[in-house]
Amino acid sequence: MQYLNLLGILVVIVGFALKLDSFLIIIVATAVTAIIANIDIVTLLETCGSVFVANRSMLIFIIVMLATGTLERNGLKQAAANLISKIKGATPGALIGAYGVIRAIFGAFNVGIGGIAGFVRPVLIPMTEGAIESKGEEVNPEHLEQVKGMASGIENISWFFCQVLVVGGSGALLVQSTLKGLGYEVALIDLALVEIPVAVVGVGFACAYYFLKDKKLMKKYYNKGGK
Helix, strand or coil: CHHHHHHHHHHHHHHHHCCCCHHHHHHHHHHHHHHHCCCCHHHHHHHHHHHHHHCHHHHHHHHHHHHHHHHHHCCHHHHHHHHHHCCCCCCHHHHHHHHHHHHHHHHHCCCCCCHHHHHHHHHHHHHHHHHHHCCCCCCCHHHHHHHHHHHHHHHHHHHHHHHHHCCCCHHHHHHHHHHHHCCCCCCHHHHHHHHHHHHHHHHHHHHHHHHHHHHHHHHHHCCCCCC
């Protein structure tokens, strides 16, 4: 009989398989589970409230995802591509490098700007396509895959090296606790000061590498050599 309590999961599976409204599926699955498990309405609401509070950080991700999807549907990609296509000197490598610097600055203050799902894919990638098209070229699929990899790479590099600059941030606390376990007592401000040149060199090297790599790819895939 205990397996009947899992009937709500079956409702979710069937609902998504039939491509029904997602919100309706969740409501029905919750109601079915509450009825079968003999959970009163007060306990159900308290449980939903506590789970919501415990996982409120996930709500931010969901909101960003929904907002990004809505903007994409209403022409975000086209707007980004059209904007960059008007800048004659723009190249995918230069755009990726510029994004890496901006991401590093925001990361130093622990401010997120969407990441790969919220910014790189819906905004940066269309901008790189627009930069190629502004030169009278048709985007080469193989080159685009390379650009996607470089854009994702600069996102990870900038965030990895710069999040530790935040005094009291999760990255800094992790490094501090790790060093403490090894017998080294280090202040958070000292960690940040040591990390600054490391972050500058790491992000700068990555931006330069991706810029030069893309310049080579432009010559490889396009007749005009990306000029």
